[in-house]
Amino acid sequence: MGVYLSSVLDLVDREIEWGINVLKKFVEIPTINPPGKNYKVFVETASRVLKEIGMSVEIHEVPKDVVSKYYPDYAEYPRYILLARLGSGSPVIQFNGHYDVVPEGSGWSRDPFKPVVENGKLYGRGSVDMKGGIVAAIVAVKAFKEAYREFNGTIEIALVPDEEIGGETGTGYLVREGLSKPNYVIIGEPSGSETIWIGHRGALWFFVEVYGKQAHGSTPWLGINAFEYMVRVAEKFMKDYKNIIERKSSKYTYDDPRGAKPTITIGGEVKGGAKTNIVPGYYAFSVDRRLIVEESPDEVEKEVKDFINEIKKELPPKVRVKLKVTGKLPPAVTSPESPLVRALLRSAERVLGSKPRTTVCLGGLDMRYYTEVGIDTVTYGPGPLHLAHQADEHISIDDFTKTAKVYALLLEDMLISH
Numbered sequence: 001m002g003v004y005l006s007s008v009l010d011l012v013d014r015e016i017e018w019g020i021n022v023l024k025k026f027v028e029i030p031t032i033n034p035p036g037k038n039y040k041v042f043v044e045t046a047s048r049v050l051k052e053i054g055m056s057v058e059i060h061e062v063p064k065d066v067v068s069k070y071y072p073d074y075a076e077y078p079r080y081i082l083l084a085r086l087g088s089g090s091p092v093i094q095f096n097g098h099y100d101v102v103p104e105g106s107g108w109s110r111d112p113f114k115p116v117v118e119n120g121k122l123y124g125r126g127s128v129d130m131k132g133g134i135v136a137a138i139v140a141v142k143a144f145k146e147a148y149r150e151f152n153g154t155i156e157i158a159l160v161p162d163e164e165i166g167g168e169t170g171t172g173y174l175v176r177e178g179l180s181k182p183n184y185v186i187i188g189e190p191s192g193s194e195t196i197w198i199g200h201r202g203a204l205w206f207f208v209e210v211y212g213k214q215a216h217g218s219t220p221w222l223g224i225n226a227f228e229y230m231v232r233v234a235e236k237f238m239k240d241y242k243n244i245i246e247r248k249s250s251k252y253t254y255d256d257p258r259g260a261k262p263t264i265t266i267g268g269e270v271k272g273g274a275k276t277n278i279v280p281g282y283y284a285f286s287v288d289r290r291l292i293v294e295e296s297p298d299e300v301e302k303e304v305k306d307f308i309n310e311i312k313k314e315l316p317p318k319v320r321v322k323l324k325v326t327g328k329l330p331p332a333v334t335s336p337e338s339p340l341v342r343a344l345l346r347s348a349e350r351v352l353g354s355k356p357r358t359t360v361c362l363g364g365l366d367m368r369y370y371t372e373v374g375i376d377t378v379t380y381g382p383g384p385l386h387l388a389h390q391a392d393e394h395i396s397i398d399d400f401t402k403t404a405k406v407y408a409l410l411l412e413d414m415l416i417s418h
Helices: 007-027 039-052 064-070 127-147 171-176 226-245 297-312 339-352 367-371 397-415
Strands: 056-062 079-088 092-098 116-118 121-123 153-160 184-187 195-200 202-211 263-272 282-291 320-329 357-361 376-379 394-396
Touching (some): 007 127, 039 056, 039 153, 056 064, 079 171, 092 397, 121 127, 127 394, 153 397, 171 367, 184 397, 195 339, 226 297, 339 397
Antiparallel strands (some): 079 153
């Protein structure tokens, strides 16, 4: 199938240079998280750009007590959610993008906050993750508005903080408080123009804590060595628990086929012990348990508790084993038959000449906040993904252009009566 051209696509082409200049402005603002710097400067700058293209803008400050609840270490840094709208009525199609970026780190060959374009790439921290996706949506809306003075429904752009630390005070707050109630959401994370993420895996993070009895190293028979029993418990997880979860398999396609089964990472953190000549009375190891989309964190927590209860039967009564959950990330999925997914596939095929892959992302995204309340959500944005969080992070201008065109055609497909 050849590349399809329409007036809205021509308009996107005309706006790309404008969009690149906007992206440079955005990248120049170091919205580093943690702790959450320069958020106000960013939303004020973005607000001016969005008003310039004819959108109405609201800025909501997340209450400090909400920030304190989820991220007490960063509560002194104010959080802002920007909501821009165009049109009225339904359907409401929202583009969601997080404007926080990870710290610059080391290894850069250029200043991470002085963006430059070289060889078809724009370099800078946040260029691909994910200010590029934000600006691709802005370009698409600008071109669509120029092409169509009247359309059915509402277009929203939601710019949120704190995705990089979990999203509770960004997309989580936006959805919980009902600041917006979209019918369909496109998150512009860098999937790359040839991949649509219709979901993401979930996670349950926990420690397995083993309690023995502390004693002097010269009289170990007076103690119960928690480390020795922790090793036995960990071995059970590495062998028997792995066998249990590897029997499960998801019906969806994942970025890597190995992601279609649940996985565990054991021992990312180990705690315990006091001194060489002390019998340790406490030891604990961490487990990162990844969920396929058919699972829920609560179900998996029960599965782990039941597994630990079986292990306890093989240990002396004086050895205690406890489960301490430290994090829950629900998985997310939107049906491949959703009107949003179908329209996005049609739009992408017209731009790319072939249909993108529809897969489940191996990591976590903000999608879950929407899908938990029944909102069809996909993640689709310009790449390359593998450069997110890396030194010399950059975005492909070709991919940026293709994505903006797909977004514009998606709006045309869903909001214009044919």
